[in-house]
Amino acid sequence: PELSSWRPYLHHKMGEHCLDILSKQDRLPEGDKAEFFRLTAALFRKHRSGPVPPELRLLEGGFTRYRLRRQAARAGRELSRRGQQVRRAATVRVGRGWSSLHEHRPLDPNLAVYSAFSHRGVLGDPAAVYAAARELAPHIRGVWVVRDEEQAALLPPGTEHVLLDSSRYRRVTARATYFVNNVNWPGSLVKRPGSVHIHTHQGTPLKFMAADLLHKPGARHGFDVPQMLRRADRWDFSLVANRHSELVWDRAYPCHFASLRTGSPRNDVLVRASPGDGAAVRERLGIPAGNRVVLYAPTRRDYVRGGHADRLDLARFADDLGDGHTLVVRLHPSLADGPARGMGLAELHRRGMLVDATDEPSVEDLMLASDALVTDYSALMFDYANLDRPIVLLADDWGAYAASRGVYFDITSDAPGHVAGTQRELAWLFASGSWRDAESARLRAGFRARFCEFDDGRAAERVVRTLMLGERPENPATAAAVAVPAQAGHDVLASS
Known part of the structure; x- marks a missing residue:
């Protein structure tokens, strides 16, 4: 009952x-x-x-009715697919002719185009650069590229935007001088001489990327690595938050770009965070005042079909945390519309056992609203370390993950905090208070020194001043309070 x-x-x-x-x-x-x-x-x-x-x-x-409905639906989908193909081909022909006409016009030195996470909105590093440019270089007009009208409706009021592949998109991209993105631009976009392409990436890499996936056929399923590298060859500047990232991107993307030690622009809000910055987010999510918030952010798996692996019994973990705690869950964006949400997470949220924050647009807001991070191998841990708050890893399938995807170093040896091998160990770390003990602080300090090296709270400003205003580059001060050298042999790039 x-x-x-x-x-x-x-x-x-x-x-x-x-x-x-x-x-x-x-x-x-x-x-x-x-x-x-x-x-x-x-x-x-x-x-x-x-x-x-x-x-x-x-x-x-009856079955006959079911079969007729299925046949009718199948025929409708086929007609729709053929119609879309015809319309798409016509649009491409018109677009190419229009673009070639406008590509002969001079670049607009005061026009910048932004996109993030495959045109999903004002997010991540590009959003931070956009905000800094509006303040420091208001003469530069910023235009966002979004996928469709649904995404456009979610933009902040007053945000100038164009829809991908529309005539306005082609007009803007044909004339823009600055291109800021954390994902590669479509192959149809031609890089004109004089334009400046700034690639921000999506954080510090733990798993293999780009050219390093050529020897991992299972992990590169769905990725066209040569095409990825051709698109990356349009980059002028690659932003990095630490020397590890600089080495990885130079190896994974053997292309013609310069690394810029700016720090990660989206992490500026984390570096400058004050204790009350997450209060508004907590209130919006319905988290009781005074509760300790534990953010659980797992990543996807390449050795599991669909990418989702149930590594943690969420209901049990929320119960283990006990009264006075709120478990906030944020799935990897690629799993937001998959079975992971339907396999109990949505129902647990409805019952008030946890908060499903997968659809929250800003992960930075969730980090600010939390007191601790529990993750497995998500790159979120590198950003979260800027807050200097406890991080606990659940690494019960590290061997399978590392073998299937490929990794640049062993995160269980160079961890940002305590590592749990089972859910029972994870529960014990929180029940005993070890999740925030002196050893946890020591591990976190070393991790911050290595991976938050260039994050000093001024990354977005540095990008705008250096690349848009032409001011002399300024190297960021080392952000971490304690400098701990990496142990020899941990980073596979050390010998490359």
Whole structure:
């Protein structure tokens, strides 16, 4: 009885599972599908515990009706696909002709184009550079590229933007002098002489990237490495937060760019953080005042289909933390629309057992609102170290992760805090108070010295002054309070 509230959820998942099996070509012989449909539809009706969602109403009719609906849907998708192909081809032809015309016009020295995370909005390092440019170089017009109208509706009020591949997009990118992105621009964008491409990356790399993936066929599934390198060859400047990143990017992207030791612009807010900076975010997320907030941010796995691996029983961990604690979960962005959300996380959020913050646009806000970070191998740990708050690693599958993806050093040896090999060990670290003991502080200090080296709170300003205003470059002061040299042999780049 105490679990009866789960019945609607389980009933919904049951219906989805049955329809998924029926829709796959290789799950059932065609001759068995009618019988499978009859039996599962009967079970679905028997266990019904509330209104049936529209997408599952097929199970309330007969198999013939189901098959006709499937055929009609398949035919509709095929017509739509062919129509999209025709429209796309026509748009490309027109766009190429229009672009070639405007590429003969001079560059606009006061025009900058920004994009982040494949055109998802005003986020990350490009957002920090954009904000600094508006303050320090207001004569430079900043325009954001977004994927569609849905993304455009989420932009801050007054943000000038263009839709990807629109005529305005082509007009702006043909004339802009500055291009700021943390992802490669589309291959159709031609780099004109005199333009300045600034690549910010997405943090400090632990796992193999770009050319280093050539010897990891499983990890580069879906990646066209040669195409990635051709696009990276348009970079003029690569921003780095530490010497480790500088070495990695020079090796992973053997292209024609200069490394700029600016620090990570998005980390400026973390370096300059004050104790009350996360209060507004806590209130918006509904976190009780005075609660200790533990942020759990796992990364994706290359050895698991779909990228999601259930490494942590979230309900149990939230319960282990006990009263006075709030567990905030942020999945990797690539898993935001996958089964990981539906496998209990959304329901746990609805029941108030934890906070699902996967859709929060600014991860920096979540870091400011938290008191500790629990992660596995996410690059978020390198940014979080700037806050000088406890970090705990759950590294129960480190061997499989390192073997499948490839890594630049052993994070379990050069960790930013205590390392748990099991969920039981993780719970003990928090129950005993070890998660924030003197050893944790010592490990964090060494980690900060190595990986927050150039983060001094002025990275965005440094980018604007150096690359947009032409002022003399200024090297950032070492941000970490304690300098601890890396141990020999830990970083595979040391010998490269």
